[in-house]
Amino acid sequence: MSDSASTLEAIISQEYQHGFETSVEADALPRGLSEDTVRMISAKKNEPEFLLEWRLAAFRRWLDMKPPEWASVHHPPIDYQDIIYYSAPKSQKDGPKSLDEVDPELLKTYEKLGIPLHERAILAGVAVDAVFDSVSVATTFKDKLAEKGIIFCSFSEAVQEHPELVRQYLGSVVPVQDNFYAALNSAVFSDGSFVYIPPGVRCPMELSTYFRINAKNTGQFERTLIIADRDSYVSYLEGCTAPMRDENQLHAAVVELVALENAQIKYSTVQNWYPGDKEGRGGIYNFVTKRGDCRGAHSKISWTQVETGSAITWKYPSVILRGDHSVGEFYSVALTNHRQQADTGTKMIHMGKNTRSTIISKGISAGFGHQAYRGLVRIARAAQNARNYTQCDSLLLGDRCAAHTFPYIEVKNASAKVEHEASTSRIGEDQLFFCRQRGLTMEDAVSMIVNGFCKEVFKELPMEFAVEAQKLLGVSLEGSVG
Amino acid sequence: MLIIKDLHASVGDKPILKGINLTVNAGEVHAIMGPNGSGKSTLSNVLAGRENVTVTSGSIEYLGQDLLALEVEERARAGVFLAFQYPVEIPGVGNVYLLKAALNAQRKHRGLPELDAMEFLALVKDKMKLMEMNESMLYRAVNEGFSGGEKKRNEILQMAVLEPKLAILDETDSGLDIDALKIVANGVNSLRHPERSMILVTHYQRLLDYIKPDYVHVLAAGRIVRSGGPELAHELEKQGYAWIGNEGSGQEVSSGS
Numbered sequence: 001m002s003d004s005a006s007t008l009e010a011i012i013s014q015e016y017q018h019g020f021e022t023s024v025e026a027d028a029l030p031r032g033l034s035e036d037t038v039r040m041i042s043a044k045k046n047e048p049e050f051l052l053e054w055r056l057a058a059f060r061r062w063l064d065m066k067p068p069e070w071a072s073v074h075h076p077p078i079d080y081q082d083i084i085y086y087s088a089p090k091s092q093k094d095g096p097k098s099l100d101e102v103d104p105e106l107l108k109t110y111e112k113l114g115i116p117l118h119e120r121a122i123l124a125g126v127a128v129d130a131v132f133d134s135v136s137v138a139t140t141f142k143d144k145l146a147e148k149g150i151i152f153c154s155f156s157e158a159v160q161e162h163p164e165l166v167r168q169y170l171g172s173v174v175p176v177q178d179n180f181y182a183a184l185n186s187a188v189f190s191d192g193s194f195v196y197i198p199p200g201v202r203c204p205m206e207l208s209t210y211f212r213i214n215a216k217n218t219g220q221f222e223r224t225l226i227i228a229d230r231d232s233y234v235s236y237l238e239g240c241t242a243p244m245r246d247e248n249q250l251h252a253a254v255v256e257l258v259a260l261e262n263a264q265i266k267y268s269t270v271q272n273w274y275p276g277d278k279e280g281r282g283g284i285y286n287f288v289t290k291r292g293d294c295r296g297a298h299s300k301i302s303w304t305q306v307e308t309g310s311a312i313t314w315k316y317p318s319v320i321l322r323g324d325h326s327v328g329e330f331y332s333v334a335l336t337n338h339r340q341q342a343d344t345g346t347k348m349i350h351m352g353k354n355t356r357s358t359i360i361s362k363g364i365s366a367g368f369g370h371q372a373y374r375g376l377v378r379i380a381r382a383a384q385n386a387r388n389y390t391q392c393d394s395l396l397l398g399d400r401c402a403a404h405t406f407p408y409i410e411v412k413n414a415s416a417k418v419e420h421e422a423s424t425s426r427i428g429e430d431q432l433f434f435c436r437q438r439g440l441t442m443e444d445a446v447s448m449i450v451n452g453f454c455k456e457v458f459k460e461l462p463m464e465f466a467v468e469a470q471k472l473l474g475v476s477l478e479g480s481v482g
Numbered sequence: 483m484l485i486i487k488d489l490h491a492s493v494g495d496k497p498i499l500k501g502i503n504l505t506v507n508a509g510e511v512h513a514i515m516g517p518n519g520s521g522k523s524t525l526s527n528v529l530a531g532r533e534n535v536t537v538t539s540g541s542i543e544y545l546g547q548d549l550l551a552l553e554v555e556e557r558a559r560a561g562v563f564l565a566f567q568y569p570v571e572i573p574g575v576g577n578v579y580l581l582k583a584a585l586n587a588q589r590k591h592r593g594l595p596e597l598d599a600m601e602f603l604a605l606v607k608d609k610m611k612l613m614e615m616n617e618s619m620l621y622r623a624v625n626e627g628f629s630g631g632e633k634k635r636n637e638i639l640q641m642a643v644l645e646p647k648l649a650i651l652d653e654t655d656s657g658l659d660i661d662a663l664k665i666v667a668n669g670v671n672s673l674r675h676p677e678r679s680m681i682l683v684t685h686y687q688r689l690l691d692y693i694k695p696d697y698v699h700v701l702a703a704g705r706i707v708r709s710g711g712p713e714l715a716h717e718l719e720k721q722g723y724a725w726i727g728n729e730g731s732g733q734e735v736s737s738g739s
């Protein structure tokens with residue numbers, strides 16, 4: 001990371017390499033961020049007055065804020081005036097014309113992950129109208145959800161069609177002034193997903209951004225809002241195991257989850273943004289704010305994440321356990337290889353009585369990878385009989401990587417029970433020798449041992465996702481041992 | 483099957499094996515005995531290809547191939563099996579999963595079709611009966627929380643499933659109770675085959691009562707100092723290793739040797 005040319009410019013020059021034209025189209029704003037930028041974004045999207053005001057309030061707060069410095073990640077300063085904050089959804093012309101024009105390294109990875117051909121094209125950003133007609137798939141899918149009264153659409157669409165819901169819940173979990181990146185996102189967010197599950201409804205399928213075809217190119221400031229009304233259930237999948245081509249270096253998304261009485265939200269992420277090359281150049285900075293609010297009694301929110309991508313990850317999916325008897329869970333696998341850096345963890349804020357939270361964090365470091373787990377468990381005065389169990393394990397591959405654990409525990413109610421277990425281990429030479437002696441290759445042996453290490457988290461993932469995640473770890477670790 | 487010629491090997495810069503000569507023909511069972519620290523496990527590790535042991539001179543021919551030129555997994559696929567003196571635990575990896583992956587990796591290498599889950603289970607359950615192991619062991623993590631004896635049985639189960647050509651059992655009898663010893667010995671005996679050779683590393687005559695070796699060798703300070711038939715083991719049982727003299731302490735006493 002010593003070379004400070006490895007910033008946005010590097011990414012931009014890379015685009016030239018791939019033959020993109022970056023001439024400003026009619027429907028894009030010039031670089032830079034000001035109050036006018038925010039007004040123009042809102043106007044282009046034809047937003048109601050309340051949303052513009054909300055964005056502006058966020059922008060004004062942001063001007064006075066500084067990027068957090070406590071995280072143990074290092075990168076050259078980001079020039080926020082050198083970013084294009086709005087461009088109309090890209091037409092497919094901008095992408096490569098066929099798979100032949102796509103980076104062969106990327107294609108190799110897709111092949112290893114066993115991604116079907118037509119999906120490879122979509123992921124690599126190839127114009128796909130000709131190869132894959134996803135409209136029909138998406139339509140039957142939408143009909144099924146509509147029958148149950150479920151709303152699942154892009155954020156922009158929700159603003160137009162359901163402004164009252166957006167107004168009621170937007171920013172109610174992550175307030176605009178929450179942190180530097182959340183404020184920035186609130187001011188300039190481009191698009192994202194919106195989900196509403198009506199009372200008593202169990203969503204009949206896993207909701208995945210993959211099916212939401214108009215979600216393509218939601219850009220670097222993505223906004224997601226999921227509301228599970230009383231007695232409802234939803235499982236939401238974000239991301240994809242395949243590395244996605246993306247031109248934006250900085251990603252600052254915000255995800256807000258609201259679970260009302262007796263509702264349950266399961267949110268699973270597999271994040272595999274471009275991590276940069278072996279020297280750490282050109283990877284994506286992923287600074288995300290994810291928070292769930294167990295607003296109703298007996299509600300439950302689970303975060304499960306597998307993080308293998310990005311050059312830098314800064315991410316703490318959290319749960320506010322407001323309702324009595326509510327439950328918060330965090331299951332995480334984070335892998336850093338080469339020069340990747342990750343500072344991740346969670347916050348469990350116990351406010352209601354008899355609230356319970358579980359944190360299982362598995363960190364894997366290889367190469368020069370560097371990672372920190374940061375977990376906050378706060379038991380408020382009113383949170384009678386709160387329980388937390390935290391288990392935090394690190395696995396090191398090789399001797400040039402590092403892992404750190406920072407548990408923060410604040411207990412204001414004496415009836416609380418908080419348990420913390422932590423371990424750090426190195427992948428054993430004897431384990432590798434044993435597996436190879438039984439006939440496995442070094443790579444399969446590493447992959448098997450690492451997957452064993454992550455088992456408690458993988459079993460929380462929806463079945464298909466779990467299988468993909470296992471393969472992904474194997475591929476991400478290739479060449480890291482031996 | 484196996485021809486070891488004047489093998490010298492070190493761990494770090496410490497010479498451990500100092501000129502081993504040993505020939506094992508197809509179908510033979512050789513027992514290797516000798517004091518603690520004499521190099522028995524080191525020899526086993528050299529055969530399996532463990533990287534922390536450096537071969538400094540000598541040669542090993544296995545089925546006409548230069549064994550030392552092969553990677554650890556290539557040796558395994560060519561039929562070399564090592565039952566570990568200290569079996570390794572792998573948390574989170576199911577015993578059945580490891581076994582299936584290992585068997586299929588080897589089958590694939592030999593051009594045989596991979597077994598699916600059903601075929602594999604049928605095979606492994608059959609072998610478990612032989613080892614009198616409880617099926618629940620299959621679904622536990624590899625050796626995690628296994629008792630000492632259970633770990634050793636698990637090693638032989640792996641051998642029974644993988645059906646190697648050359649099996650090296652490093653103190654598989656240590657830590658077994660009398661019943662378990664009989665079960666393990668039965669398992670091993672059932673795998674005796676004219677095309678399969680075995681090297682048994684052991685400290686006790688007991689094991690050799692059940693598994694009758696064709697030859698017994700005494701390893702001391704990195705050399706085979708005596709070889710003989712099964713009667714040599716009896717002799718050792720009576721006399722111990724005192725007759726070997728200082729060499730047998732396993733320490734670097736005689737610099738001139």
Ligand SMILES: Nc1ncnc2c1ncn2[C@@H]1O[C@H](COP(=O)(O)OP(=O)(O)OP(=O)(O)O)[C@@H](O)[C@H]1O
Pocket residue numbers: 493494496498516517518519520521522523524525534567732
């Ligand atoms: N990694 C190592 N580092 C240093 N010395 C080693 C290492 N491995 C083995 N040795 C030494 O090599 C010598 C031979 O060890 P080895 O394990 O082969 O003995 P052994 O005959 O199997 O003994 P035992 O009967 O106790 O199992 C011993 O002196 C031991 O301390």
Ligand SMILES: [Mg+2]
Pocket residue numbers: 522523524567652653
């Ligand atoms: Mg030994």
